[in-house]
Amino acid sequence: MTDELKKIGTFEGRDVLEATLESETGVSIAVIGYGAVIRDWRVPVEGGMRSVLLGFDRFEDYPDHSPYFGAIAGRVANRIGGSCFTLNGKEYRLPANEGPNHLHGGPKGIGRQVWDMEPLGKEAVRLSLSSPDGQMGYPGTLDIAVTYRLSGNCLRVEFSAETDAPTPVNIVQHNYFNLMGEGNVGSHTLQAPASAYTVPGEGLIPTGEIRPVTGTHLDFRKPRRLSDEAGEPIAYDNNLVLDTGRDLSAPAAVATAPDGSLTLTLKTDQPGLQVYTGDKMNVAVPGLGGRRYPRFGGLCLEDQNFPDAINNPHFPSPVVTPERPYRHWCEIEIG
Structure with missing residues (x-):
């Protein structure tokens, strides 16, 4: 096993390892044990290879400077309002790490821990992590596994988690894509089969209202540029409600480079x-290949349950139990 993994650093006394997945179409994806991060994703284009997501060459830059670049976020990704929730009559308090709210599992969430890694041949790797009862305030021990499988230009991500007590779970990939490899993403186009969105309130915590996208800048049912009429990037940080009853074999999102050189399609079973x-990016150190990542430098398409679902009973339930474990998959193809 260790022959296929490379040590790239240490974190809190543990080795951080890296696996490189390679496919027959020439795609190369580097995965590291810290945060189950996809550190680099290279696809062949005319004239060579292009890195299509944001990351760092040095591991040491991740703990200090990464805004969840390429990470697996959780236990509960996105936001929990007021950093608390009630489950089965008991209130749980979580650490606040974005104003009064809890973001991406807290300051020591699963995206900021070292996972175990098991290579599964040249095109796949499995990462696992056990989050003990009470970690970041959550009830129950949660045993998590994420498997990355590369086939051609498509990466399939399979998530699973088993618990010994009821607990909320929303485990999400947090890749920052840039299909041009540099610059801002305002000139990218996006299409998504979502007829509604969850209305954000203060601190981007949902108010509980679900509103139609018709007539708003969140209507991506037809391809839409991520910039305004003047060409300035728009500060999106919104949860789209994917259409219920949609065909899960069809894309939940399609993003296209401004020159048409690359297209990203994402499929998922999440709502x-x-x-x-x-727009909140402020990366103080160079990224891959010495690039400087500007504000609006990457596009995140996080397939997920709704933000603050644990505090909104009419949202899809995020609660998993010993009898009902967590399962989630997505497929991302770039070519």
């Missing part, structure tokens, strides 16, 4: 899609 264009 929501967080669209984030990186």
Whole structure:
């Protein structure tokens, strides 16, 4: 096993390992144990290879400077309002790490821990992590596994988690894509089969209202540029409600490079899609290949349950139990 993994650093006394997946079409994806991060994703284009997501060459830059680049976020990704919830009559308090709210599982969420790694041949790797009862305030021990499988230009991500007590779970890939490899993503186009969105309130915590996208800048049912009429990128950080009854074999999102050189399609079994264009990015160190990542430098398409679902009973339930474990898959194809 260790022959196929490369040590790239240490974190809190543990080795951080890296696996490189390679497919017959020439795609190369680097995965590291810290945060189950996809560190680099290269696809062949005319003239060579292109990195299509944001990351760092040095592991040491991840703990200090990464805004969840390529990470698996959780236990509960996105936001929990007021950093608390009630489950089976008991209130649970979580650490606040975005104003009064709890973001991406807290300051020591699963995206900021070292996972175990098991290579599954040249095109797949399995990562696992056990989150003990009480970690970041959550009830129950949660045993998590994420498997990355590369086939051609398509990466399938399979998530699973088993618990010994009822607990909320929303485990999400947090890749920042840029299909041009540099610059801002305002000139990318996006299409998604979502007729509604969850209305954000203060701190981007949902008010509980679900509203139609018709007539708003969140209507991506037809391809839409991620910029305004003046060409300035729009600060998206919104949860789209994917259409119920949709064909899961059809894309939940299609993003296209401005020159048409690359297209990203994402398929998922999840009910929501967080669209984030990186307006809060402020990366102080160079990224892959020495690039400087500007504000709006990456597009996140986070397939997920709705934000703050644990505090909104009419949202899809995020609660998993010993009898009802967590399962989630997505497929991302770039070519």
